[in-house]
Amino acid sequence: MIDIKNLTKTYFSKDREVKAVDNVSITIHDEEIFGIVGYSGAGKSSLLRCINLLERPTSGKITVDGVDLTKLDSKRLRQARLKIGMIFQHFNLVSQKTVAENIAFALKASKTPKNKIEKRVAELLDMVGLADKKDVYPGQLSGGQKQRVGIARALANNPKVLLCDEATSALDPTTTKSILNLLKKINKELNITIIIITHEMDVVKEICHRMAIMENGRIVEQGNVYDIFASPKEQLTKEFIQSVVSFDLPKATLRLVKGTLVKLLFRGEVAGEGVVSETLKKFQINGNFLHGSIEYIQERPLGIFIMELTGDQEEINKAIHYIEHRNAEVEVLNNGI
């Protein structure tokens, strides 16, 4: 378990100070994938770099498996860091070294016996699907392949935690997907806890179990990814979700709406469309779907529909109660005007 308690990181320079991380507390459970989302400058990198003490926190605690890293002397900190791998947006590979040498570097740093290095490098390359690239230089690899080398290097010393600093931000959507799949596999098969910082909500939706949203150094909201997508509380969270699931109706469509405009939210296995058509029939009202999608978050469906309901207002009200009773959330967007 990683326990971040009241963490603050302030950068001091000649003429100003910047509080990049401001009193942040997060608990990350073993073997989960945790996402930290925020716009540029929110403090995500500073927070991530405090977790392995690449940046020393100004105040607060970082406890990994019961050990407060801020209290360790430099030798013990080096040992603790071996159990926390890290990958970077721009991969940070040494261009004059081959793929195998880049990975071996991490093993030499941990004083792995020479006769074991070659075998371990081969294992790692196999794991990331680059067995045939061992003697190639980074310059000859695609972005996705470079990130795979970065991942192999980060896993070299069997870490328990992997920190990912915008690991897919420099990659195209298809390559991003394949790297996210690799991270999922690592999480599942090697039981490694993964912390991802990103400005892309798609990444969080695809891979994270829980998440936090950051702004001005502070966590504005945190929780289970599914719940946050289903009912975001803060304006910033809503903005991020809209980047993935957008329900803005064109003004021209809104002008044509004469009935009650409702947003329906169906969680999990509830068959949204089935409930809606049954309700329309039961209360003899009409429904016009204006927008809708079913998102799959952690393989669990989340259905969101925007509809115009027309007919007798009393029956519409009853229908709304009925749908709520069937475990959906209903939000009336225009109060029937």
Ligand SMILES: Nc1ncnc2c1ncn2[C@@H]1O[C@H](COP(=O)(O)OP(=O)(O)OP(=O)(O)O)[C@@H](O)[C@H]1O
């Ligand atoms: N070494 C530093 N010295 C001074 N200020 C810094 C330093 N590193 C970051 N900052 C400042 O701290 C704030 C948070 O930066 P940080 O890089 O942690 O944010 P971020 O959310 O990761 O953004 P980005 O994705 O753009 O890196 C910013 O105002 C930034 O200018």
